[in-house]
Amino acid sequence: MVATSVTLDLNLNPFCTTLDDHVTPVREVAYVDDDDDHSFEKEVDDHTIDDLSRESNENKKLKEMLIDIWDKYNSLTTHVKKLIQDKEELESSPKKRKFDETVQQSLWKRPKEELPISGIKRVYVKVDPSDKSLVVKDGYQWRKYGQKVTRNNPSPRAYYKCSHAPLCPVKKKVQRSMDDDGLLVATYEGEHNHRSTMQEVTYALANEREISTSESGFHSPKLDEVLVEQMATYLCKDPNFTSQLAAAITSKVSEMDFFKVC
DNA sequence: CGCTTTTGACCGGCGC
C-alpha cells in the first residue's frame, strides 16, 4: 500500500487572496549545520527519487481536489445566499417591509442620516440545532450586553458590543432563524476600526518572522512552532473546525481502509 | 480581582 502524505496549509497569510496561494505547499526551511558542511551532498538513491516524485504527484492531485472542492463550496454558498434572499423577498408583505424599514431606522437609536443602510450586514451561520448558545464566531471579541425575546420569534435575541468599545463602535445582534433552528442570523452595524484577534496574531507573528529573517538570513523553526501552536489554539476553539477536521480524518481513514482491502 | 454574562428595570419611538 502506498503511504499518503497530506500537507495541511492553514492559510497563515491573511492577505493572500487566491486559492493558489492558499494551497501552495509550506515553504522550505533551510538549516545550517556547522559541524557537517557536506550534509547536503548525500547521495540520493533511485528509491528516494521515486518516492519523492510519487508524493509530488499525490500532492498535485490533492491540490486539484482542493481547488475543485473550493469551487463547489463557493458556488453552493452563493446559491444558498440567493435562495435565502429570494425567500425573504417573497415572505415580506408590504406591511412587513414597512416594519423592517422602521426597525432599520430605529437601530441603535441614531438618526437615519448617521446610519447608512450599507453599514448593516446580515450573516447567516449554520450551527447545531441542539446548541442553544447564540454565539457566532467571526474572529472578533464581543461583550454581550443584553438579551431579549422579540415578538416575531420565540428564540431570544442577543446583543453584543465589540470588546474594543467605545473605541470600536461595532455592534451585533444574534438570533436563531424562525424557520430553521440550525441557522443563526447575525446582524452587524458599523465597521471595525481595528484588526480581528486572528489577524492580530498572524500580523504580529509575521512581523516577528520578518525581523528574525532579515537579521539572520533564515527564519527560526521555533517561530513556526509558535505560529502553529497559536493557530491550533485558535482553531480548536472553533467547533465547526473541529467537527470538520474529525469528519475529514474519518473520511481519510475509511479511504485508507478501502485501499487496504483492494 | 477583573472581566463577562445574566436578567430585570428602564427608556424612547410609535401606533392607537
Next chain:
DNA sequence: GCGCCGGTCAAAAGCG
C-alpha cells in the same frame, strides 16, 4: 396618554 416593543443599562452573579 397609554400600551407595546426593541434596545440599552446596570447590579448581581459567575468564572478563571
